[in-house]
Amino acid sequence: MQQVKGVISRAKGAPVELVNINVPDAGPGEAVVRIQACGVCHTDYHYVQGGIGDDYPYLLGHEAAGIVEQVGEGVTNVAVGDYVVLNWRAVCGDCRACKRGEPWYCFATKNAEQMMTLEDGTELSPALGIGAFIEKTLVAAGQCTKVDEGAEPAAAGLLGCGIMAGVGAAINTGGVRRGESVAVIGCGGAGTAAIAGAALAGASTIIAVDIDDRKLEQAREFGATHTVNSKQEDVVETIRELTGGNGADVVIEAVGRPETYEQAFYARDLAGRVVLVGVPTPDMEITLPLLEIFGRGGSLKSSWYGDCLPERDFPMLTDLYLQGRFPLDKFVSETIGINDIDEAFEKMGRGEVLRSVVLLEDAKEAK
Structure with missing residues (x-):
């Protein structure tokens, strides 16, 4: 002892x-x-x-x-x-x-x-x-x-x-591949790590989304190619514009809130992947059209410890x-x-x- x-x-x-x-x-x-x-x-x-x-x-x-x-x-x-x-x-x-x-x-x-x-x-x-x-x-x-x-x-x-949670959300759960487009909503520790993970995996377009310009500028240091201040711009439309009108191949939600998860859902490309790494509280709920879940294909994943x-x-x-x-x-x-x-x-x-x-x-x- x-x-x-x-x-x-x-x-x-x-x-x-x-x-x-x-x-x-x-x-x-x-x-x-x-x-x-x-x-x-x-x-x-x-x-x-x-x-x-x-x-x-x-x-x-x-x-x-x-x-x-x-x-x-x-x-x-x-x-x-x-x-x-x-x-x-x-x-x-x-x-x-x-x-x-x-x-x-x-x-x-x-x-x-x-x-x-x-x-x-x-x-x-x-x-x-x-x-x-x-x-x-x-x-x-x-x-x-x-x-x-x-x-x-x-x-x-x-x-x-x-850091492992964010990097793993991109590489392990999201399966980011070379040349893919990735959007990360929320640029705290895990979100910034997801950006670094996407860069490590070879993503060609990495879009950082946050309400804080300081965090967005910091995200560029870790590999973000574009930034979106969600207080000033429509997140879904801007991500689509930055990805040829299609939406991102992988969208990582690193906030853990219904409204940001909904943005992630609609900001992905057809057959794209949504990864939830932000931790919600027990009272949070979300409603999505079942036809949209079916029609968009792809996957909706949660990442636990990356x-x-x-x-x-x-x-x-x-x-x-x-x-x-x-x-x-x-x-x-x-x-x-x-x-x-x-x-x-x-x-x-x-x-x-x-x-x-x-x-x-x-x-x-x-x-």
Whole structure:
């Protein structure tokens, strides 16, 4: 057992707290990882605001890179000293999806069996089964993906969630091919990553859509060839105009709202693909003409974690980053200390950053 500093959300809407946390030694199938850097993701803020559940207190953070310090009995995929990116899809290998050769849809992903706790023994719920705003965390060994140690932790850790979700929405779910046209509605972290993914796949026309000109200008840095401010232009008509009157081959909806999904539906070409990667709230509903769904053909897909397989996709994207072919470091807007997370949430809400990244090597004293 070790005691380290970590950031928790104790109650809905309350400021986050830096506290002492007990981390058990690695048990069978588990690993203890010393966290070097962890991105501040919208999902963490959803935990704070009660938008995911009420299993407080939550140990926040999940987009992380670090060094394996301990492994438990039976662990073979990583060893002490390995540089890893954490993931929340540790596939089981035995469920229906895994057995049919589609482990990226695994229905029984693994987390650590033991629980991290507060000093008084209160069990913590780790965000997405990880909990990485902490000096050291306990995870299932399958949640550790070894990558090239040349990748900076602040950049590499971002593969653990939002960047992978966006890139995977384009490449894995959307199946973007060379020469195709792609429109991305919503240019936050996942949407911008989808733009970068479309560029990586060789799309010839990449249309970025947002209400914020700052985000649209930023989208060009990641590969957008055209931008559309949806406050000023009709999204569907403009996308059609930019694609020869046809609509885009792939439209990625990265907002998660009925009105933007409807735009995506009508902005695609016949037999085109719509990919939903934006996360809706439980109360949202949408109505579409069934004849239009039938008549347009193609596919309407949802992308969960970019339909990624971490052991395949994380090393591949890390290698492309180190080769200068994937601009992973551009997603890092700023690096911050472990006491600055509330302020990072505020910046994120104002659209001022793609990602703030917490550096954990020198976690400060608890308040």
